[in-house]
Amino acid sequence: MTATRRQVVAASAGAAVLAGCDGFWRWASNGLGAGLPDSFTPPAGPETDPVHHALSRMAFGPRPGDVERVRSIGVPAYVEEQLAPEALDDVPCDLRARRFESLHMSAGNMQEWKREVAWRELARATVLRAVYSSRQLLEVMVEFWTDHFNIDTAKAECSVWKTPDDRDVIRRHALGRFPDLVRASALSPAMLVYLDGRDNKKTKPEDKPNENYARELLELHTLGVHGGYSQRDVMEVARCLTGWTVDTKGWKRGKPRFSKWRHDRGPKAVLGVEIPASEDHGERDLDRVLEIVTSHASTARFLAGKLCRRFVADEPPPALVARAAGTFSRTGGDIRAVLRTILLSEESAAARGARLKRPFRFVVSALRGLGADTDAGGPVLAALERMGQAPFQYPTPDGYPDEAAPWLGTLLWRWNFAVALASGRVGGTKVDLSALARAAGDRGDLGAIARHLLGRDPSAVETRALGQVLAKAPDERTGRAEGVGLLLATPAFQRF
Amino acid sequence: MPTVPSTRRAFLRMLLGEAGGAPRRDVLVVVYLRGGADGLTLVPPHVEAEYHRQRPQLALARPDHASVTATDRVRDLDGRFGLAPALDPILPLYREGLLGVVHAVGSEDQTRSHFEAQDLMEHGVPAAGGGTGGGWLGRHLRARPGPQPTALSAVAIGPSVPEALRGAPAASAVESLDDYRVAGESGARLLPALALLHEGGDPIGAAGRETIEVVKTVERLRGEKYVPGNGATYPGTAYARALQEIARLIRADVGLEAACVDIGGWDTHFFQGNLTGAMSGRMAELAGGVAAFAKDLTDRMDRVTLVAMTEFGRRVAENSSFGTDHGRASVMFLLGGAIAGGKVHGTWPGLSPDRLADRGGEPGDLAVTTDYRDVLSEVLARRCGQERLAAVFPGHEAKFIGVTRG
16 A cells, blocks of 8 residues: 555645645545445345444444455454554545644644634544544544533634644544543643633632533543532532633643642542642642542443443443443553453344434445545535534533434434435535446345345335335436435434 | 324314314423523522622622613512513513513522433423433323324424423424425435335334324425514524424414424523623523514414523522533523513522522522422413323422413
8 A cells, every 4th residue: 555655645746736626635535445346245134234233333334345344354353453543544534534734733723713614624524534434443432532522613712622622632542541531631722611621710719610621520521420429529620620721822822731820729629539738739630630530430330331322222231331341440441442342242243223323423324335425515514414413513511412312303304315315416425326236236126235235135114115216216317316315214224 | 193184274173172172272382591591690689789799790780770871780670680681672571461480490400410400300300310201391292181292293493302302292303394395306206115114113113204294294384485473573593593483383273282492502601791792692592582482473472381491590609700600590481471471480589698509518509499390380281281290290299389370
């Protein structure tokens, strides 16, 4: 791949100027592996293929040919490969996603950017990576942590500072150690703004700390709401974190800093642990608090429960949660180790189709399933917004809900997107259904495409519904588009 | 699925109870102020010295404050309480007796967590926990007597169905009526196949069937451009548009019984801005929408009740960033022809330190003297035909405080 990459980079120097924009990068990306394979063999049989299932959970669904490749190395090897994303070549994805300039800016420089542009570039890059990255588990975990440490870009500087938060907090630590992730998040400029940490100070005796971040740190980021802390603990944590702030002006803008003049220097106690009045002006109170909360048994249980829900079932098996929590505690919050426990479990393998895809997963898995060539531009983002899951726009700190119920009202918008996508009516997105049918060995009844998208033989009802649509279509092309649209609209394709 | 009567007349007959014998019920519209709205700013207790003392930056001036321009002073309601100036659009509704206020109302929630408090309130269960599923509005629709709800009985205007409506026999989330169709010319060919695919008994099957019902119902409504009644004009915000869509469904007589709409942005930890700024903007939006809704539906107000509620109020003392942190009691607004309006209901607990609710060892929050379930119970029982309140609010013995006219 190195030679190819060099060729592409060399070619791009001149060609990018000529091509000017999207088209060239998409062509290059397709040439390097993001396009459709010449042929592949979809799964068969009445039950969901186990590899198809694994790719539905650990990835955003299989692309044409993925199931065969993973079957050849085995799911355990695939898990290991995905847990070491830095070793995976990702040039085809990078060509599409990394060219947005704002993704590489420091927080300080981001302030020069228009908020709409910053959001759009980050949102597009997020969709493009989810669709095209070979580091699928990383992307799945980025989505998980983005909700866990939710930041709404509608709030003040979060609009531009979510970009470095995504890069330096979420992506950097997504498969790292949980304590590092929490610390990075605590000092992320966007988080200091979003949960008002920057205004949490004690400069006068009558000052009361702003407890917004402290509360969410305990309730949402670490222990969980029933994790055994009190209102007193929230206030004490808030006191410990007084003094941390971030400037929006001057040469230090966008850099978190500690001001000892704003810190509450009295002694504190968090979850029964004394934090004596410190001699270092209180800068280390943050680390003491994070040590206490990230090593707490409630945190291990809370994180294990959330991860098991994400990867296994809305109501995950308690035994698996207990094992994952054990791994979390034993390894000091090693995210890879916890994922290994969950992803290689029998419970995970058995939970086929147990969960409802949220809109983001639905849209991305549809794009992947059809091998679509998308720029993830306005129309794709608008579809996500319509379904209630626009990236980085969830208003409250708990992140988009993970369970099925809140999303059941979105079916109509899913059906509409499914038909529009298959009919080539989503702007900036191209699908080649005849090439897909050819590669899958489809005989015109869409049976092979159904097996590819559903991971099994279509059921009698699905076959009948498909037959109705094909029979009513005015021509073959329309029939194929509407039939594939119907497959993406099936209850089975909403599950994963 | 219940069959949807094929004509508007049939719908009306069904609603009027000619078939089932049940009386016609109010349409209940629930406006949820998400984020914990500050009741002490919405309806300030302007005579309380503590209010002004604890809020040196944020207190609004008394109605008779000589050195503050009249436009910036609290609008007096009853000599004790007033409305924030930004709520001016709803002041006439209060004076006409269509709008009532309940003060110091809230839930048992002690966590002061948005999510816990909203969850508790929307599910309508005791804080100690209860096994009842779904939300209070969903249970109401299941438990009330009369004909089966239709596909458009319960609508949430927004991207998703809120918890309060969870478990309703049919609850749909729509952004706007015009949106509710299966795309393009493919729709007619695909709908029968989609119906076939959604015959299953699982949640997706049920949700799919409900969706198809609503699509078919709305199909009939479309084509008529909506003109609000009495020359009402709605503000251009998403929340106000949502109220307009609800008014449209009410006027269309499609069987709407309950509608939910959210208005966010009340979590004012930082630079609350009661006269100009965040809070004042939210209040103006809230009031502008409610006023337009009331004007639009002037001739139907006898069969409409709107309730505006929030998960909790905010701490009495302001914080050091010109904002307020999470507290306990707040206010509820009630609008409708049958509401005992022009009155501030409830029992005022007072703001002196010995009357405040405890927060982790120190008093600081407005105490809850009226349980939100008492207010909702009265509305459901007296206006929405509910005879089994115990099924709606398990473990709660409702005490009506007279928010409706007998």
